[in-house]
Each structure stands twice: as structure tokens, then as C-alpha cells.
Amino acid sequence: MNILVIHGPNLNLLGTREPGVYGTITLEEIDEMIRVRARELGVEAKVVNYSSEGDIIDEIHSSAGWAAGIVINPAAYTHYSIAIRDALAAVALPAVEVHLSNIFAREEYRRVSITGGAATGVIAGLGPAGYLYALDYLANVLSGADPE
Ligand code: DQA
Numbered sequence: 001m002n003i004l005v006i007h008g009p010n011l012n013l014l015g016t017r018e019p020g021v022y023g024t025i026t027l028e029e030i031d032e033m034i035r036v037r038a039r040e041l042g043v044e045a046k047v048v049n050y051s052s053e054g055d056i057i058d059e060i061h062s063s064a065g066w067a068a069g070i071v072i073n074p075a076a077y078t079h080y081s082i083a084i085r086d087a088l089a090a091v092a093l094p095a096v097e098v099h100l101s102n103i104f105a106r107e108e109y110r111r112v113s114i115t116g117g118a119a120t121g122v123i124a125g126l127g128p129a130g131y132l133y134a135l136d137y138l139a140n141v142l143s144g145a146d147p148e
Contacts, residue, residue, distance in 0.1 A: 001042070001142055003135060004067040005034055006056055007049040008075030014100075022100050023127060030128045037132045041139040053077055053084060060087040069138035070095040071131060074115045078103070081115055088118035094141060096134035099124040 007027060010017060015026035031047050038045035046067070050056050056074065063070060070093050077084050078099070088095050095118070102125025103110045116122040121137070123130040140146035 001069075001139065002044045002046065002067045003038065003138055004059070004063045004070045005045055005047040005131065005135075006059060006070065006072040006074075007047070008056060008073055008077050009051040011073060011075055012049050012051075021106075025128055030131060033128060034131050034135065037135050041135060043135070043139050045135070053081055056084055057087045060084070060091055063093065064091040067093060068142050069093055071098055071134040071138065072096075072115070072119070073098045073100070073131075078113050078115050079110055085115045085118045088115065094138060095119040096137055097122040098130040098134050100127055100130065101125060 012027050014022055014030065015024055027049060034045055034047055048059055050059065056077065060070065070088070070091075072088070072095060074081060074084055074097065078097070097113065097116045097119040099122070103113065104124060113122060123133055126133065137146070
């Protein structure tokens with residue numbers, strides 16, 4: 001079972017970026033956690049990080065046929081990218097949107113997720129563990145262990 005994990009813009013700066021909001025863990029450390037959990041779950045995880053919206057959209061398109069599910073943190077695009085939402089809806093794969101911070105408890109403009117409407121579900125505010133819970137969910141649902 002293949003799962004695509006997409007990190008959006010500025011997440012490559014984790015570790016030094018607004019540590020009061022995002023903590024001090026780096027993206028490399030998060031990716032290692034993802035790879036370890038994927039191995040435990042027996043799934044193949046492809047993990048990518050893009051700054052540009054077009055690259056994220058292209059990656060979602062090319063995941064069709066390969067990936068059984070998607071984990072995505074669209075970062076700031078969450079709040080305004082109809083194009084990423086449409087790409088997720090178009091490939092129609094089970095998808096979990098993850099946010100390290102609780103976007104619903106932050107600035108007004110972060111409280112809306114445009115992209116989340118095309119995801120199966122959204123995890124926000126649980127830090128890096130959110131990615132692992134998203135992998136757990138997809139692995140369980142896709143293997144038929146959990147109800148959809
Ligand atoms: C974020 C929340 C977004 O509002 C922000 O633009 C990010 C990170 C999160 O993971 O908490 O870049 O997606």
C-alpha cells in the first residue's frame with residue numbers, strides 16, 4: 001500500500017520557524033518519524049515538500065494510480081487554494097489534512113480550511129504526531145480494519 005505525504009511551503013523551516021507555534025522539531029525529524037511509522041504499518045510512504053502550489057497540484061495528479069491515500073499539510077495554501085482542493089477532489093483518494101498547530105485557535109484568517117473540504121478528515125493541533133495518526137487511519141481504513 002502506497003501513501004503520499006505532502007508538506008507545503010515554509011514547513012522546511014521547521015526547527016527555527018516560529019518555535020513558539022510549531023516547536024523545535026525539524027522537517028527531517030518529522031519525515032524520519034513518518035518513515036518509521038510507515039515501516040511499522042507495512043506501507044510505502046513517499047514524502048515530498050514543495051513551496052509552490054503548482055508542484056503540489058502536479059504531485060497530487062501523478063499520485064493517482066500509485067497512491068492509495070494522501071496525507072497533506074498544505075500549510076498557508078490551506079486557507080485559500082481552491083486549486084489544491086480541486087486536485088484532491090479530482091483524484092478522489094482518501095486524504096487526511098494535517099496541521100501541526102490548531103488552526104481553529106489561531107488568527108481569524110487561519111480558521112477556515114478551503115482544502116480540508118476535499119479531505120476525508122482534518123487533524124489539527126496535535127503536533128508532529130498528527131502525521132502518524134493520519135498514517136494509522138489510512139493504513140487501517142485501506143486495509144479494511146477500520147470502518148470508512
Ligand atoms: C500550518 C498552519 C498554517 O496556517 C500555516 O500557514 C502553516 C502551517 C500547520 O501545520 O500548523 O504553514 O499548516
